[in-house]
Amino acid sequence: VHDTDVQAEAMDRHCQQCAREMSKGAFDVLFAGPCQQFRVMSIARYVEMPSVLYLQEPQRRLYEALPEPPWAADERRPGWWHSPRDMRQAVRRAVQVRKNEVRVREEVRNAWAFKKVLCNSLYSRESILRAYGLDAEVCYLGVDEAQFTPNGQAPRLPFFLSVGAAAPEKNAAFIIRALGLRDDRSWPLVWVANMADEDYVSELRKLANAVGITLDLRRNVRDRELVELYRTAGLFLYAPRLEPFGLAPLEAAACGLVTVAVAEAGTRESLTDSRDGFLVPASEGLFAQKIDELLTDEARLGRMGPIARETVKQKWSMEGAVLRLESLLQRVSATG
Numbered sequence: 321v322h323d324t325d326v327q328a329e330a331m332d333r334h335c336q337q338c339a340r341e342m343s344k345g346a347f348d349v350l351f352a353g354p355c356q357q358f359r360v361m362s363i364a365r366y367v368e369m370p371s372v373l374y375l376q377e378p379q380r381r382l383y384e385a386l387p388e389p390p391w392a393a394d395e396r397r398p399g400w401w402h403s404p405r406d407m408r409q410a411v412r413r414a415v416q417v418r419k420n421e422v423r424v425r426e427e428v429r430n431a432w433a434f435k436k437v438l439c440n441s442l443y444s445r446e447s448i449l450r451a452y453g454l455d456a457e458v459c460y461l462g463v464d465e466a467q468f469t470p471n472g473q474a475p476r477l478p479f480f481l482s483v484g485a486a487a488p489e490k491n492a493a494f495i496i497r498a499l500g501l502r503d504d505r506s507w508p509l510v511w512v513a514n515m516a517d518e519d520y521v522s523e524l525r526k527l528a529n530a531v532g533i534t535l536d537l538r539r540n541v542r543d544r545e546l547v548e549l550y551r552t553a554g555l556f557l558y559a560p561r562l563e564p565f566g567l568a569p570l571e572a573a574a575c576g577l578v579t580v581a582v583a584e585a586g587t588r589e590s591l592t593d594s595r596d597g598f599l600v601p602a603s604e605g606l607f608a609q610k611i612d613e614l615l616t617d618e619a620r621l622g623r624m625g626p627i628a629r630e631t632v633k634q635k636w637s638m639e640g641a642v643l644r645l646e647s648l649l650q651r652v653s654a655t656g
Contacts, residue, residue, distance in 0.1 A: 324419040328426050331355070332362045339366035348653040352434070358426050364433035370652045373434040374459070374645075377444050377564040378451040382424055384562065386489060390420060428452050436652050438645075440565040441586035447564065459648055462641025463570045465632055467543065470576035470625065471551045479536075480509045480611075481553035481577070483546070483568040484560060486516035486537060491559045492524050494582070498559075498607040500531025508534035509557070510549060512541055550575035555611060555621075558587065559602075566590040569597055574632040576625035580610050590636070596628035 342350065350371040355361045359379040364371040382390055394413050396406065428451070431437060437456040439445050448456045480499070484490040492511060499509060509528070516539055528535040541549075550556070556572040558581040566587035569579040579597030581587050591597040600610050614621055 324422045328358065328422055331358060335361050335363040336366050338363060342367055342369070349649055351649060358423060358430070360427050360430040360434075362426070362430045362433070364430065364435075370436075370656055371434045372436045372438060372649060372652050373431065374438045375431070375444075375448065375456065376440055377447055379423065379427055380489075380562070382420055382427070383447075383451045386561075391417070428454075436648070438648060441589050443562075443586040443589065444564040457648070459644050460636070460641060461565060461567060462636050462638040463567070463574050463632055464638045465574045465629075465636075466638075468547055468550060468571045468574035468632075470574075470629055474548075474551045476554050476621075477552045478507050478554055480507055480555050480557050481512070481549055481572070482509065482557045483512045483571070484514075484558075486511065486513040486521050486524070486539075488517070488520055489561050491561050491582075492520075493527055494559045494602075494604060494607070495557050496524060496527050496531060496533055496535065498557075498604040498611070499533045501605060501608040502612060505532045507554065508536050510536045510538065510553070512538050512546060512549065514540060546571075547575065550577050553577055555580060555614065556597075557607075557611075558582070559607070560584075560587075563587055570632055570636050573597065573628035573636075576629045578614065578621055578624050578628060580607065580614065582607070592631065596624070596631045 347369055350364065350367050350369055352361065352363055352371065352373050354375055360373065360375065364373070380386060394409070396410070431448075431452050431454055437448065437454060438459040439448055439456040440458070440461050442458055445456045445458055448454055480495075482492065482495060486492065495509065499505065499507075516537070521537065524537075525535060538545075550572050556569060556577045556579040558566065558569050558579055560566075562585045564586045566581070566585075567590070569581055569587065569591050572579050573596045579591060581591055581597055581599055582602045583593075583599035584602060588599060591599055593599040598610055598614070600606050
């Protein structure tokens with residue numbers, strides 16, 4: 321508990337120091353992003369200028385069951401206070417609850433200090449409202465369609481692609497189990513991860529072996545390799561749990577790659593069903609059926625690739641995202 325309080329105080333002092341430095345300049349607006357440790361820093365409490373926070377999502381582990389609710393009481397046996405082991409567990413639990421309370425206190429108080437909170441989707445807006453009781457405004461992200469481009473000369477190859485951290489919330493196990501339901505298990509699953517939970521990776525490899533799927537996990541690949549994978553994969557598969565927006569399917573679409581995704585959270589906003597991808601219920605069987613349906617209709621996939629690319633250019637371009645953000649920042653600055 322003490323460590324968390326000390327860390328929060330240290331971060332607060334750092335923000336005060338930054339605010340003092342900012343006060344020496346003639347800035348129009350403070351534009352802040354999330355903090356990995358505390359999610360929202362206290363900087364807005366110490367600046368005189370208008371402040372804007374772009375928040376992807378609240379600290380999910382404090383507000384969601386991943387996989388268990390963080391505030392649920394633990395099970396205790398009769399006479400637990402007589403057991404040293406049970407007593408130690410109770411103390412550890414109390415300490416963790418107090419740490420969580422400190423983090424929630426700081427996160428909510430700091431978020432309310434900003435004049436405007438922006439987020440990446442309607443789903444994220446609702447998450448922020450549930451967690452903070454605070455109204456945020458959606459400012460959609462964009463994809464660099466100049467970098468993520470199709471290559472008409474590169475043939476589509478027989479492998480599935482997914483992109484995201486190799487961690488439980490990205491739900492690779494769902495995709496592997498779904499692929500294991502198909503009669504044809506010859507296509508490998510290439511998973512590109514920027515980070516990996518080693519215990520989860522070990523579980524995924526065991527699961528893939530058990531269902532007869534080849535899992536090709538690639539970590540921290542260069543942008544060039546990622547783009548080439550988007551350009552050559554047969555299908556993009558996406559099934560994260562409560563993903564706030566879903567940027568990877570748009571990168572795939574920009575490269576002309578069609579996505580099969582679970583219809584959940586922000587992905588329902590970033591993808592348009594039957595246009596740049598397909599949204600299916602969170603059922604492994606239905607997910608597998610949709611994959612089979614598409615792989616037997618190459619003409620449809622061929623038609624959808626260019627449509628997906630055009631959708632990104634019209635709706636999800638980086639230029640459009642920048643203009644949306646600049647407009648909001650100018651509005652906040654103008655109103656003080």
